[in-house]
Amino acid sequence: xxxxxxxxxxxxxxxxxxxxxxxxxxxxxxxxxxxxxxxxxxxxxxxxxxxxxxxxxxxxxxxxxxxxxxxxxxxxxxxxxxxxxxxxxxxxxxxxxxxxxxxxxxxxxxxxxxxxxxxxxxxxxxxxxxxxxxxxxxxxxxxxxxxxxxxxxxxxxxxxxxxxxxxxxxxxxxxxxxxxxxxxxxxxxxxxxxxxxxxxxxxxxxxxxxxxxxxxxxxxxxxxxxxxxxxx
Numbered sequence: 001x002x003x004x005x006x007x008x009x010x011x012x013x014x015x016x017x018x019x020x021x022x023x024x025x026x027x028x029x030x031x032x033x034x035x036x037x038x039x040x041x042x043x044x045x046x047x048x049x050x051x052x053x054x055x056x057x058x059x060x061x062x063x064x065x066x067x068x069x070x071x072x073x074x075x076x077x078x079x080x081x082x083x084x085x086x087x088x089x090x091x092x093x094x095x096x097x098x099x100x101x102x103x104x105x106x107x108x109x110x111x112x113x114x115x116x117x118x119x120x121x122x123x124x125x126x127x128x129x130x131x132x133x134x135x136x137x138x139x140x141x142x143x144x145x146x147x148x149x150x151x152x153x154x155x156x157x158x159x160x161x162x163x164x165x166x167x168x169x170x171x172x173x174x175x176x177x178x179x180x181x182x183x184x185x186x187x188x189x190x191x192x193x194x195x196x197x198x199x200x201x202x203x204x205x206x207x208x209x210x211x212x213x214x215x216x217x218x219x220x221x222x223x224x225x226x227x228x229x230x231x232x
Contacts, residue, residue: 035062035222044091047119051086054112058085059155059181063223064092067153070177070228071096076150080171081105082137082164083155087116089181093153094125103130104144106156110134141167149173155181158198161205169214172231178215180205184225 040048040061051058059067067089071079076097081090084107094103107113113132120130133140137156141164152168154161161180168178183189183206188199195203206227209217215229 031062031221035060037062038065038068040064041123043119043122044088046122047087047091047115050115050119051088054086054115056085056112058088059092060223063181063226064089066220066222066226067179068092068096070179071101071151074150074175074177077101078149079103079151079153080141080144080149080168081153081155082141083107083153084109084113084116084132085155086112087119089153089155090116090130091119091123091125093151094120094123094129101129104133104149105130106133106135106137106140108134108136138163138167141171144171146170147173149176151177151179153179153181158182158185159201161201162208165205165208169212169231174231176231178229178231180227182224183219183227184221186224189225 038061044064048058071093076093077100079093079097079101081093081103084090084105090103090105094101097103105113105116113134117127117130117132121127138160147170149171150173152164152171154164154168156164164180165178172178183202185199185202188195189202189206206219209215209227209229212229214232216232217227217229220226220228
């Protein structure tokens with residue numbers, strides 16, 4: 001009869017390695033399945049292609065699905081996005097928002113925002129559903145209204161994440177959600193070796209979010225790591 005090892009049983013190194021490989025393989029298969037669980041339409045694939053041509057990274061399908069879910073969960077009418085890219089994350093956010101919701105999206109590259117406009121239009125979103133603001137996030141965010149947003153999605157310069165957090169806490173209403181993409185930094189965040197400054201900043205962000213009493217945090221293992229927190 002098969003069963004788990006008991007208190008007196010021993011597991012040889014060979015067994016441990018085999019079990020570890022099986023667990024790792026199953027986990028990777030499960031993650032791949034979860035990432036592709038919500039299908040993306042032609043407009044999203046077009047936006048991904050434009051991002052790839054421009055050398056930009058896009059959120060994974062699983063991350064996009066999580067953003068859509070979070071926007072729907074808070075019944076978002078106003079969302080601020082740091083990092084428009086070519087519109088992949090914006091499309092997911094708009095799909096999750098209320099039909100009358102407005103996405104305010106900030107990016108230093110107006111050309112990228114033009115691609116996002118086309119992608120939004122291809123998805124059938126009216127032009128008044130998105131407000132595009134070109135410029136550096138830390139120059140634009142201070143001009144946005146206090147407590148005027150249901151969700152803030154941060155996918156910008158990782159060296160500025162702590163500043164994004166401070167601005168997000170000001171922008172969010174009670175019950176609003178702040179979300180940071182790329183919290184894992186492709187595994188470097190948990191690597192014990194020396195890391196570049198941007199990874200050090202991510203570690204500081206993770207620690208800060210967990211220690212702020214007014215936040216209820218969670219780190220979701222989708223895409224490259226999605227750090228989320230609800231503002232009480």
